Amino acid sequence: MEPRNQTNASEFILLGLSEKPEQGTLLFSLFLCMYLVTVVGNVLIILAVSIDSHLHTPMYIFLANLSLVDFCLATGTIPKMLVSLQTRSKAISYPCCLTQMYFFHFFGIVDSVLIAVMAYDRFVAICHPLHYTTIMSPRLCGLLVGAPWVFSCFISLTHILLMARLAFCGSLKVPHYFCDLTPILRLSCTDTSVNRIFILTVAGMVIVTPFICILASYALILVAIMKIPSAGGRKKAFSTCSSHLSVVALFYGTTIGVYLCPSSVHTAVKEKASAVMYTAVTPMLNPFIYSLRNRDLKGTLRKLVNRKITSSS
Numbered sequence: 001m002e003p004r005n006q007t008n009a010s011e012f013i014l015l016g017l018s019e020k021p022e023q024g025t026l027l028f029s030l031f032l033c034m035y036l037v038t039v040v041g042n043v044l045i046i047l048a049v050s051i052d053s054h055l056h057t058p059m060y061i062f063l064a065n066l067s068l069v070d071f072c073l074a075t076g077t078i079p080k081m082l083v084s085l086q087t088r089s090k091a092i093s094y095p096c097c098l099t100q101m102y103f104f105h106f107f108g109i110v111d112s113v114l115i116a117v118m119a120y121d122r123f124v125a126i127c128h129p130l131h132y133t134t135i136m137s138p139r140l141c142g143l144l145v146g147a148p149w150v151f152s153c154f155i156s157l158t159h160i161l162l163m164a165r166l167a168f169c170g171s172l173k174v175p176h177y178f179c180d181l182t183p184i185l186r187l188s189c190t191d192t193s194v195n196r197i198f199i200l201t202v203a204g205m206v207i208v209t210p211f212i213c214i215l216a217s218y219a220l221i222l223v224a225i226m227k228i229p230s231a232g233g234r235k236k237a238f239s240t241c242s243s244h245l246s247v248v249a250l251f252y253g254t255t256i257g258v259y260l261c262p263s264s265v266h267t268a269v270k271e272k273a274s275a276v277m278y279t280a281v282t283p284m285l286n287p288f289i290y291s292l293r294n295r296d297l298k299g300t301l302r303k304l305v306n307r308k309i310t311s312s313s
């Protein structure tokens with residue numbers, strides 16, 4: 001390796017999801033559709049919650065924030081990938097790569113914590129319905145929403161600062177479709193142990209802890225549901241919980257796999273498949289999973305769409 005190459009990387013080559021050019025069109029159409037569904041679903045929820053004053057309750061404020069975060073998470077990764085697929089230009093400059101990494105981790109962490117906050121909110125609403133308004137005071141609600149944003153800002157910044165001190169040499173080809181920490185770390189020829197320790201610590205804090213809180217909340221919710229006398233009510237509550245839990249499992253399962261398991265176990269294919277789950281699939285599913293069974297939100301969305309149709313005709 002020439003020492004000259006060891007200084008700074010000016011750009012990386014993102015190899016994308018597939019290196020087979022003939023799969024480009026298929027991937028492009030698939031991800032374009034998924035991205036459009038994500039944008040429409042999440043924007044509708046944000047609009048509905050901000051327009052309808054009946055929906056200014058903690059649950060919907062959390063939901064609107066989650067939609068905003070999901071929208072940003074997908075927007076930070078998918079459009080760049082679509083453009084690369086279409087133009088076949090795979091290069092990304094070093095500053096752009098770090099910026100993408102920053103925003104991806106920033107929104108990813110907020111997403112993870114907000115899903116846990118929403119599970120806690122459901123737990124309070126179902127298990128302590130009489131104290132719900134006193135527990136979920138505007139102050140606590142603001143804290144539960146605001147704290148993840150502030151916290152995430154510092155953590156992502158630390159990730160980037162730790163990354164920026166690394167030198168790269170040899171091939172700068174990244175077998176991934178966006179700039180993420182672990183694939184880029186593998187290309188560095190500096191000692192990356194500090195980065196790896198920080199990644200594990202953060203993953204423990206922002207993925208494992210929320211995941212455990214979510215499981216605990218839903219376990220307590222299930223216990224409460226068992227006590228519902230009517231079979232119909234029990235069934236409805238069960239199906240709501242199970243749909244939440246399946247998306248939760250998809251999101252946390254794949255992120256735990258990527259950030260907490262030793263990198264040697266991973267093939268690039270597994271890593272990319274997991275990344276598709278948390279950058280494209282769960283942001284697309286979240287609005288449907290959290291709102292489809294919800295009568296109030298559906299009513300507002302119907303009004304919103306009808307108004308748009310009547311005003312445009």
Ligand SMILES: *[C@@H]1O[C@H](CO)[C@@H](O)[C@H](O)[C@H]1NC(C)=O
Pocket residue numbers: 046049050061062064065068141142145146
């Ligand atoms: C997110 O939560 C904050 C604080 O509760 C709220 O003011 C804001 O409107 C929410 N964001 C969205 C997009 O609804």
